[in-house]
Amino acid sequence: MSKQSVAVRKFDAVIVGAGGSGLRAAIQLSEAGLKTAVLSKVFPTRSHTVAAQGGVSASLGNSEEDHWHWHMYDTVKGSDWLGDQDAIEYMCRKAPEVVVELEHFGMPFDRTDEGKIYQRPFGGHMSNFGEKPVRRACAAADRTGHAMLHALYQRNVRANTQFFVEWMALDLIRDESGQVLGVIALEMETGEVVAFHSKATVFATGGAGRIYYSSTNAFINTGDGLGMAARAGIALEDMEFWQFHPTGVAGAGVLITEGVRGEGGILRNSTNERFMERYAPNAKDLASRDVVSRAMVTEINEGRGCGPNKDFVLLDITHLDPATIMKRLPGIREISIQFAGIDPIKAPIPVVPTCHYQMGGVPTNYKGQVVGDDGAPVRGFYAAGEVACASVHGANRLGTNSLLDLLVFGKASGDTVIDDLRSGEIGLRDLPADFADRTLARLNRLNTQTGGASVNECRLELQRTMQKHCGVFRFKDMLVEGVAKIIEVEKAVAHTEIKDKSQVWNTARVEALELDNLVEVAKATMVSAEARKESRGAHVRDDAPDTPANPNGRDDANWHKHTLWHREGNRLSYKPVIMKPLSVETIALKTRSY
């Protein structure tokens, strides 16, 4: 393929990804009349936001008193104090506004008797700075993500947003000054490669949960944005922090929402004990996700797991009124019947902690601008949602804060793009002569490679390595070995071979290109995890145990800082956590317990 064959299309803004954050950003840009392209590997309503279940948080106070400041406190505590307090304040303050806006867009929220948005309890949601549970999760049954994604897509239909559906972005284009000038993308139906040359580029590419063997994530969650950013010299932040959701269906990995416990569900071990009472006497089954997942794995490791292999625990809702289950949790009933063969009205659901969410990502500020190592914005580059690390989730995300993150930072990134375009801060700069070379080289290699490794086998090896070496509990020796193993996988990935050479809808090629991204994420994760010699949030190591000096194994003196992984040289640097909120007082470091 020659350089001349790469067509160039020009836009004010290009958004990569059409899940919640991409669609929310697109609404801002389309309604502002900017020439915007939204690229997506899948039809927008097939994006993974669709699978979110339990709710979106906002201190609306529809059932009892609530306040954004309490929400902020819970989020900082949930993050194990690794979240940036300016971004967290921004998100929690904006929550009621963006959720109400979504209702105005047509979101079919459930309702209270007064006709207001229905809110349910969720893990770590408390009133009055951690005092007692509060109903903060705004829900549409247990299909909140589906209802939200469709409402956002529908609003974009109204706004005439221009979509490029089933286009996969392959690489970021940057010039010598480091400014981002768009992306190169592949049209899946035709195999055509096109440069989207734009003044602003917004990454809304979602997460990379498919680096793990057992994941609640969709097949498409392959960290494409992270891979593209890393290859273009952008460091990735806090990649050691991955959330294992307590309740994935054992064996299948499919998510069962925390909203089940919000509605009164209880976790039980093989002795039928409600074991969370021992681990989190106050919040019990609604403690933070990292806490519950560790408790479950501890129960299993100590022989109190259920089933013939004692390798899962039970999520019990048999004591709930069947009418409540049918009304509030119809989707999880369907999932249990489909994937566990169990009707939860009659019997408890077998569950295990399952990889669910990436807390780290492309470093951004609270305006949605991607920032470099010095904290200064990378001109022309924005990110929102799971791909971004603002950082609002720190070392552990609270349930329902992901859907909130999409809305708040999707909107903020759109608004910032508009500001930067209008102020002349960013404009259309010339493409460098060699802008397509690296991408075309990757494609040409795939077209001509013979005798290489199988994409499927490389991906399985990567996923098994991550699962075994970098799971819920992490061990020093396993992490060291894990780094070496991932480097081996990377070598094989450089020589993957596909048999399918067709230009038309070549899914083998797409999977090979996705694997290029997965391997960057896996490396970033393993290297960052091996280096962080403390336990914090979702990152817990055997050599950083709970001691009086370092409660929960957290070592603030040495490790209260963000990790930055640099692809070049596979090297790490660190930057401080932003402890100063925008308007309120700092929420000071404290030992975390539920």
Added chain:
Amino acid sequence: MATSTMQFKIYRYDPDKDNAPYMQDASVEVDFSLDRKLLDVLTRLKAKDDSLSYRRSCREGICGSDAMNINGKNGLACLTEIKDLKQPVVLRPLPGLPVIRDLIVDMTQFFKQYHSIKPYLINEGPRPERERLQSPEEREELNGLYECILCACCSTSCPSFWWNPDKFVGPAGLLNAYRFIADTRDQATNERLDDLEDPYRLFRCHTIMNCVDVCPKGLNPTRAIGKIKEMMVRRAI
């Protein structure tokens, strides 16, 4: 391990190299302790032959990507139990839409019809500071409607849609049209009914009910279409 060989007949067509579509015989080792759904087995088939092309994403029946025709009936591969399938399992693309490659169809016409019903809330009133109120009973009216995943199983099983895909909105589009008509927050009921009062757009539905039979989410487009017709009659008298 409960392993066994499963036999398939799969519709194959790659316009880059095939002059015409053909049915390919394929077989694969299945481990019934790990593989439960058709999508699990398709993944195994694809590991053997990476050129087999189909869409898939969430693998849990919520994204609507992997709709196909399975032993003569439309369904989602990720929700189809393999142990219930008669062999050889015959897999074809969704009927009535142009095939791009293998099990992948061009869904342009399907989405065009969805977009034609103005699938968004229309309420030009001033935006209140808080949420618009809606009683639980009013919200209940949207159940069985808003859950549509746009997989196209229904519309592509409908003979009326096969004949007039450019003129008949089809069951998915009409179900979604009623989703907005039924929403107390929407103010465009009359315009929506006007738009559908047409010999083709709505009235090509002959209540064959294939749509109800195949919907993987258990929704009932025929009932929604009936409600729209009822409203038209009611406003006429």
